[in-house]
Amino acid sequence: MDIQHVCILGAGTLGTRIAFQSALSGFQVKVYDIHEKSFELSKKMIEKIAKSLVSSQIYTAEDIQLALNRLSYTLNDQEAVNQADIISESVTEDIEIKRKVWTRMGEIAPEKTIFTTNTSYLLPSSLASFTGRPEKFCAFHFHDVFYSRVVDIMPHPGTNMELIPILQDFGRRLNQVPVYVRKENHGYIFNAMLLSFLGAAGKLLVNQVATIEDIDLSWKVNFHVPMGPFAILDQIGLDTAWHVTHQLPDANSQAFAALLKTYIDTGKLGEKTGEGFYKYTSK
Amino acid sequence: MDIQHVCILGAGTLGTRIAFQSALSGFQVKVYDIHEKSFELSKKMIEKIAKSLVSSQIYTAEDIQLALNRLSYTLNDQEAVNQADIISESVTEDIEIKRKVWTRMGEIAPEKTIFTTNTSYLLPSSLASFTGRPEKFCAFHFHDVFYSRVVDIMPHPGTNMELIPILQDFGRRLNQVPVYVRKENHGYIFNAMLLSFLGAAGKLLVNQVATIEDIDLSWKVNFHVPMGPFAILDQIGLDTAWHVTHQLPDANSQAFAALLKTYIDTGKLGEKTGEGFYKYTSK
Incomplete structure (x- = not known):
């Protein structure tokens, strides 16, 4: 499977960082949130990160500009997910909110879409059934994306194992070190x-x-x-x-x-x- | 109290490292052990450490030579402790052996001598009474002396608190970072x-x-x-x-x-x- 389009749910700190790294890595990125004001905050965060990436010569100013061209924000979830090969969800760490979001994604996402959650405290099995397609669902958990560059890949018992190598590859393309959490564990590894x-x-x-x-x-x-x-x-x-x-x-x-x-x-x-x-x- | 003479009990890995750092810091050092062959091993260890200290420009070859002039080995415990302002004990991590050693030191050490143990697993209160002068006894625990430069100062309930600042100062003169363990704790802090x-x-x-x-x-x-x-x-x-x-x-x-x-x-x-x-x- 060739991932090109990435949908980020939640424009908070982690959602923003994952979105920006995805764009820097060459993916087309749509960021969805329910609050328009979170987009302004997200843009400010990106500006700050961009400055530090350029000053530490990790990316050039041109890289940043190209990345920004690939990244857009939307209040329309249908539009956010329309073309998505993968969803990375970083909405509020509240099981009810996450279940609502995943129920909706199960309804509107294309069939091809891989579903991932960036939850820190919940287990993917507590959300999987709400997606309506649990085999497509896996935890894909970032630390801070730019300094601590580990991404945890943690399936629940119903995850289709073919997702694992796809996520490992995707993680590497996002400049992360993927680690595989063989069974659900609170707190992943680190x-x-x-x-x-x-x-x-x-x-x-x-x-x-x-x-x-x-x-x-x-x-x-x-x-x-x-x-x-x-x-x-x-x-x-x-x-x-x-x-x-x-x-x-x-x-x-x-x-x-x-x-x-x-x-x-x-x-x-x-x-x-x-x-x-x-x-x-x-x- | 002005510490000048240091007695090291036990010429193993840690005893050797503490002895060598003490000599490098300008103290007169006597190293006691019951096995003559351990002195040969100790000298080889010192040679190896000296090489790495010189090559990393922490000490000069002249510093090393001066330190070696200040350090001597003896199989005679009376001679080892005769002038000692402080004893640092790193004998085998066995409570019976340590109790025997401290009983003997209580008999032969000068009145002025501060008694310290480098034990990793025992609590000083399990040894203190065997010294005959528990108020002079305290744990003074090194990590590896040259790379991990923390020294734990852990009194037992009967330790004279006037020892603490003396040991803090002595620790700093040994190029260590002293940390104070306010009450006995297995494993100190680290x-x-x-x-x-x-x-x-x-x-x-x-x-x-x-x-x-x-x-x-x-x-x-x-x-x-x-x-x-x-x-x-x-x-x-x-x-x-x-x-x-x-x-x-x-x-x-x-x-x-x-x-x-x-x-x-x-x-x-x-x-x-x-x-x-x-x-x-x-x-």
């Missing part, structure tokens, strides 16, 4: 490991074994990496971290979720608000 | 997080969620680091990994320990034997 690691850091903190700074230092200095667990949590957003942590039943996770809540309640959500475990000054 | 992260990787593997290669790729590509969890395990040694994992009670750890055992039983212990999860060719 997030499952990240969650354990961050949880261990949270446990050290709530048990007052060491300070935030010393826990981060231990990781950074030993592994020669720029960020420790609490700096990573600030980047993820403490609201997102709370959302995941407070659902875990063990006492350490609950204590860590309670600690995260004290930050959230005072508006400290991490980098995006200028303060979380650390303070950030805007450049 | 190893506690590492264990969680590696355990999560093991869980993904034994549950057949993904291959070794894809699990490693997910970590490496997303974090831009040279090694994923299974390459790290190969470096740690699968025997050591088994030793830690098989003591954990949960089903995933037990399954992962059983998998590690199949590697160990066929002589695949990781990098040191040329094969573990991956194959290694010697340079």
Whole structure:
């Protein structure tokens, strides 16, 4: 199967990044959203990413212009999906919204279209039947597209296995490293490991074994990496971290979720608000 | 307190590295061991480290020579500890051996001497009383001294808190980043997080969620680091990994320990034997 037309559902942060990389990789891209104002935000995000890609000489200004020519926005879902060889869905992480969207796509998408979801927390089997064609449905999960370039390919038990090599190839053409998640797993591969690691850091903190700074230092200095667990949590957003942590039943996770809540309640959500475990000054 | 004389107990890998860094940092160093042949191995290790430090321009050949002039080996524990301001103990990781060594040190060391253990798995409180002077005793735990330059300072409840700033200063003079572990914790800070992260990787593997290669790729590509969890395990040694994992009670750890055992039983212990999860060719 030769993928040429890509439909992106949801013009948020990830939808925008996937759309832009798809256009940069030579695909024709249609981005659908229900809010017109999200298109303006999306365009601003693309402008910012483009600037950084050009300044780091990953793409030329001409590459960017050609990509932008291949990318369009629409409020009309029928138009968005009309020619689509593949759909990448990044709508709000809410099972009811996603089920509604996939029910609609099952009704209007051409027969050829491959259906993929970029969900971070849901399993594809919780959405597949709503598409009316579960064999065409697979999780295809990006991290941040430009810096963390892994794409997880995770089928549900009813996925047609012929999709896997097609998605692997498509992932590579999007400048990603595809990894194959053989069976459904919450958090795919990376997030499952990240969650354990961050949880261990949270446990050290709530048990007052060491300070935030010393826990981060231990990781950074030993592994020669720029960020420790609490700096990573600030980047993820403490609201997102709370959302995941407070659902875990063990006492350490609950204590860590309670600690995260004290930050959230005072508006400290991490980098995006200028303060979380650390303070950030805007450049 | 002005530390000038350092006594290293145990001329194994870590004892040797701590001894050499101490000498490089300007301290007078006596290395004690019960086996004369371990001194030959220790000297060879130092030669190899010295070569790499000179070639990476961290120290000059003259620095190395001066350091070697400050370092001596002895089979006589009395002589080793006679002038010692501080002892760093890296003898075999066996509680009975360590208790015997610390009982003896309590008998023969000068009153001024600070007692530190480099234990990875034991808590200092399990050794402190054997020294006869528990207030002088603290864990002072190195990672690999030259690449991973964190030193954990972990007192037991009876440690005199005046030791902490002395050890922090001594750690910095040894070119380490000291981190303070406020209360006894198995695995200090870094190893506690590492264990969680590696355990999560093991869980993904034994549950057949993904291959070794894809699990490693997910970590490496997303974090831009040279090694994923299974390459790290190969470096740690699968025997050591088994030793830690098989003591954990949960089903995933037990399954992962059983998998590690199949590697160990066929002589695949990781990098040191040329094969573990991956194959290694010697340079």
